[in-house]
Amino acid sequence: MSELAKAYEPQTVEAKWYAWWLQQRHFVADPSSTKPAYSIVIPPPNVTGVLTLGHVLNNTIQDILARRARLTGHEVLWLPGTDHAGIATQTVVERKLRKEEKKTRHDLGRAEFLRRVWEWKEKHGGIIIEQLKKLGCSCDWSRERFTMDEAYARRVQEVFVDLYRKGLIYRGKRMVNWCPVSLTALSDEEVIPKAQKGYLYYFKVEVVGAPGVFLEIATTRPETIMGDTAVAVNPRDQRYAHLIGGRILRPLPVENQALLPIIGDDAVEFEFGTGVLKVTPAHDKTDYEIGQRHALPIVDIMNPDGTMNELAGEDFAGLDRFEARVEAVEKLRELGILVREEPYENNVGFSERADVPVEPRLSEQWFLKYPQTGPARAALREGSIRFFPERWEKVYDHWLENIQDWCISRQLWWGHRIPVWYKEGEGEGTTRVECQIESPGEGWIQDPDVLDTWFSSWLWAHETMDEPTRKKFYPTSALVTGPDIIFFWVARMIMAGLEYTGEVPFRHVYFTGIIRDKQGRKMSKSLGNSPDPLDLIKKYGADGLRFGLMRIAPQGQDIRFDEQQIVEGRNFCNKLWNACRFRLLQGPVDPEADPFRHELSLFAKDLLSKLEGTISRIESGYADYRFSDIAQALYDLVWAQFCDWFIEASKADLNHSVRKAGTLATMDYALKRILLLLHPFTPFLTEELWHGMGFGSESIQFAQWPGAKSVGAEPRAVELSRAVVTARTLRATFNLPSSKRLRWLLESSEDWVKSEIAVLGVLLNAESITLVEQRPAHAAACPTEIGILYLSLEGVVDPSTERRRLEGEMGKVQAEIEKVERKLGSESFTLNAPPEVVSEHRQRLETWSARLEALRGARDALAA
């Protein structure tokens, strides 16, 4: 490539290189490699999923880690795949079925329905995989896994059998979270508490045998009165303690009012409501426990779908639970026992998937008593796993400390079938139970339920790998995920890893932030505030999207997304593109250029020093997973250091016979390293430029990562650039257009400055710069660290305007001097501050004073 287009055009470039990488098998991990291993398993997106900005963030980070590992000489495995996502996928297919064929899954039957789900999965599933390729993800696609793959699914069942045999899995009738829409039990983690505005209803019941003595009860759920089997008070509550042992009449259903005992239980709070609790063991977890303690009967008044059943009475049977609430209040009012209703806000548990309130329900489910909870906590405490940011450790530890058994059975069809078989026994009502994968034989019926999706994904880190792969790449190096699945996935994976491999599944866990919109709201489809990443890629290129996003994604902090930031990412890519274009216009590139063998200009030395500084900043950024820091460091290096100073200065140095070679060598050397450092963030652009510039014909991702060299700073370059800024400011204050070439004069005692005149001329866009011995007439003075710069104002500006400007300038300088003097005048400061700080202030004072002196001289000369 001898000539580059004027602007970077990502579309063609991206497609070209991705196809090439695949064709070259660059992403395929080799377990027999002698290189050190680096591995990541992808958090498997749902097969139903489409790419969101959250995925972009997450997977860009993984890709950055993977590509950087390749560049640092590792054999890299980034293992991709998808999750069967039980409820989500089943729901999608059921919806389609209803819409297109007006059928339910029961119309088809289990086998046929599952066939349809697989058919859907083959046809529409895994769109997200193709989208990840558009992003540039360097996954080893030859190892793509699915949580329902035959081998994987078998391992899931084997693990179930194993845990069953160890006595950790058991079946029991318990209070579970029931989703009346999905018609399945849920784990505690799948229940999202939401604040709900409702009412607290107060109603009264008369104590039997004590006419005129009423108990007032407060409830948010009057529709469950029909299921009440007691009322409870706290035995230490003096208002009510004497009533314990008495009875009240349950008002509903009207045709079946029943006598309920008044019991005493410590779970009842004095302060809440009236201090009297209605106890509904079938529909509330606390009430269920109270019921257990007092051997209360359990009256389940609801159907699985959340409608009321016949036990609720004729007025309620068939009503939805929320209609029943309205009806119950109405009935209480009719009975004249509704005392009052007051607005009330409380937390209601919602089903994560279906987004409806869950119903606590007593049902027969499978539970897991978690293995390895102690070692899992120790892994973090002792540092065999580290979290970034660290604060999540506390959250993790707290959860493990208070861990509850996991309800792992789901009343769905799509998923891993529970490997348990039943057979009617000989005797009346006895059932034989066998836990094994294959049917024990004739007449045995398999448990109809499937396992929670997370019961399969918790094995993801090791069961996605075959034996040689595991040997090389397990435990994995890092896991990148959102903190929202710290319990669902991260914690459980640690326990599974410890139980089944004897090792932790990963060394580092990086928790990303959550992407929000500009108002700080979560991205969601319903709000319509979630931009389609593919549109963004189309508009700004995958690299622009990646870089723009990474620059604003500080470690584990939520991110407010603003498309403008992606625009900046795109602009940055274009800037680098043009820097390379500039280089190519100067002639052929030397890929092995060594600037240290040449005489170098000040700005070349300065750039090399800044480059080394950036490399060490990047190293520490990777050590702490501070990606926005790395991106920002590269942004500064490329834009401010390389383009604004070095390239601009080079426009003089490239015409300088002695400096030309060194300048070109510096340019090649620096650009090569910039491309390498940038490659993890912007893989397409850097691959394109790597080849375009002629740095190599192999992929950039296997080139040598630049090591940090110690290159001292070049203070003269700093002095020179400060002088340029001061001079530019001077010109601007006269309102002179930057295109107007002006005559400058320089009075300097520094010898080295004389050889920088040409550079100065280019940076100031000067017509001429003349060295002088004393102050010229009709010129504005501008004291700088390299001497006094004069701007010839002859025929350019009115002297009286100039004088006024100088006066103003002197005022500002005077103020600064006073500030520093005050500080230095304070005895407590000079006595207590460290000597280097004090001398820093002294120096500052000197500089300001010199500046003031120069200004005063200039003004006086002008007045004369």
Add this chain to the structure above:
RNA sequence: GCGCGAUUAGCUCAGCGGUAGAGCGCCUGCUUCACACGCAGGAAGUCGCAGGUUCGAACCCUGCAUCGCGCACCA
């Protein structure tokens, strides 16, 4: 109720004990032969509030406020 995070320029965010920073936006001037997806310059902040520690605090400590997120059986 407990825990965690955030609060710095109009916006998005750095800085975490020694002169308040960047990008965008805004204003001014530029078709300067890499780039208008650009160049140069400028205006703009009592660093949420109140105390404390310190010679010195955006930064450390203690409260408080606001926003957000977890966890918790308060009907």
